[in-house]
Amino acid sequence: MKIVRGDDRDMPDRDMRDEEITAALRELYATPADDSYWTTLERRIMQAVGVERPREWWSHFPGWVRLGVSAAAAAALVAALASWHTRDSQQRMAADRLIGPASEMPLLTESDRGERNKEREATLRYLITHD
Amino acid sequence: MSEAERAVREREHLLVVAAQSGETEAFASLVRLHQRRAYAVARSIVLTHEDAEDAVQEGFLHAYRALHRFLPDQAFGAWLHRIVANAALDITRRRKVRDADSLTDTLASPFRDPGESDELRRRLTSALDLLGERQRSVIVLHDVQGYKHAEIGRMLGIPEGTARSDLHHARARLRQALGAIRSQL
Numbered sequence: 001m002k003i004v005r006g007d008d009r010d011m012p013d014r015d016m017r018d019e020e021i022t023a024a025l026r027e028l029y030a031t032p033a034d035d036s037y038w039t040t041l042e043r044r045i046m047q048a049v050g051v052e053r054p055r056e057w058w059s060h061f062p063g064w065v066r067l068g069v070s071a072a073a074a075a076a077l078v079a080a081l082a083s084w085h086t087r088d089s090q091q092r093m094a095a096d097r098l099i100g101p102a103s104e105m106p107l108l109t110e111s112d113r114g115e116r117n118k119e120r121e122a123t124l125r126y127l128i129t130h131d
Numbered sequence: 132m133s134e135a136e137r138a139v140r141e142r143e144h145l146l147v148v149a150a151q152s153g154e155t156e157a158f159a160s161l162v163r164l165h166q167r168r169a170y171a172v173a174r175s176i177v178l179t180h181e182d183a184e185d186a187v188q189e190g191f192l193h194a195y196r197a198l199h200r201f202l203p204d205q206a207f208g209a210w211l212h213r214i215v216a217n218a219a220l221d222i223t224r225r226r227k228v229r230d231a232d233s234l235t236d237t238l239a240s241p242f243r244d245p246g247e248s249d250e251l252r253r254r255l256t257s258a259l260d261l262l263g264e265r266q267r268s269v270i271v272l273h274d275v276q277g278y279k280h281a282e283i284g285r286m287l288g289i290p291e292g293t294a295r296s297d298l299h300h301a302r303a304r305l306r307q308a309l310g311a312i313r314s315q316l
Contacts, residue, residue, distance in 0.1 A: 021305050022274045024255045029275045031171050041170075041184065042162050045191045049158060052192060 147203045158198075162191055165208060169215045172286070175271035176219035176264075178226075186222050190215030209282075216286040223264055251309070258308035266301040269294050 032038070132140070143164065149157035166187060173186035193214050194201075201210060259267050268287060272278045273294075280298070284291040 018274075018302055018306070020251075021255065021302070021309065024252050025271060025275050028252060028255065028259075029171070029174055029271055031167055031174070038163075038166060041166055041187065042159065044184075045162050045166070045188050046155070046159050048188055048192050049155070049195050052195060053155070 143207055144203055147198075147201065147207055151198055151201070151203070158195060161207065165211055166191075168208065169211060171276050172212045172215050172272070173219040175276055176216060176268045176287075177222055182222050182226065183219070186215060186219035189218040189222075193218060209285075213286055217288075220287070254309065255305070258305050261308065262301055262304055263297075265289070266297045266304070269297040270301040270305070273298050 143161070146157045146160050146164075150161060169187045169190055170183055173190065174180070174183040177183050177186055190211065194211050197214070201207070262270070265287065269283055272283045272286065273280070278286070280294045281291045283289075283294040287294070289297075
């Protein structure tokens with residue numbers, strides 16, 4: 001039986017000698033049959049892939065070091081928040097000492113400003129019309 | 132596509148998706164599934180078994196690096212074989228000059244030439260050596276591995292028509308070389 005490989009149906013120059021050549025080529029280029037060979041090759045490929053895999057920076061440290069670093073980072077964050085809160089209160093107290101508590105300050109309301117603007121406008125109008 | 136083929140394709144799809152999400156074991160399964168075919172492709176292009184192994188390793192490594200760009204709906208095998216073929220072509224370019232002694236040594240080892248004593252095969256090896264790299268790759272990929280002209284063209288980066296004519300010329304040259312041997316035997 002003639003074995004047709006690839007898309008050989010449209011190749012008119014194929015003859016019996018080609019079959020012999022193909023058979024010889026197939027032996028010459030046969031892939032290794034031993035399963036252990038493929039296991040070894042797979043291991044070799046995966047070793048190369050393992051080297052290639054990007055390692056995260058924290059993976060270089062042992063587990064307890066990573067836990068310690070996380071705890072220290074959390075503690076530093078809490079300390080920074082507390083420090084910021086304390087400084088803010090101190091600044092407010094210092095400002096109160098200088099200018100007095102906020103309740104004693106006179107408040108300028110929107111309605112007051114509106115009244116003054118009206119007075120100013122009336123004076124201006126009087127000056128423009130009576131020169 | 133048969134039921135079995137569809138199941139294989141589905142399994143491969145799942146493995147690709149898992150490998151893309153960083154599962155190394157899934158990529159190892161893809162290596163297990165494809166390494167034989169990848170080796171065959173590489174061996175068709177390079178001259179020696181060792182170079183074929185290197186090309187397979189490099190090919191898988193390139194594929195691993197480019198895995199995030201691969202669309203899982205594509206055929207993983209075809210994509211991988213193109214990468215392996217490119218790796219093999221790179222190796223061939225890098226090792227263009229080889230001396231005859233090292234070639235003979237390589238072919239003498241068990242995985243490379245099981246029938247070294249056979250005169251026809253020994254002469255075939257010599258005849259293949261006379262072919263251009265591309266013609267040799269084309270005839271092996273077509274006649275041994277069963278790839279079609281278009282697939283070979285894509286793998287080697289040549290037009291389909293060139294693959295076809297390379298095959299024609301390679302066969303003619305081998306026939307001529309082996310015909311001369313017959314007349315001597």
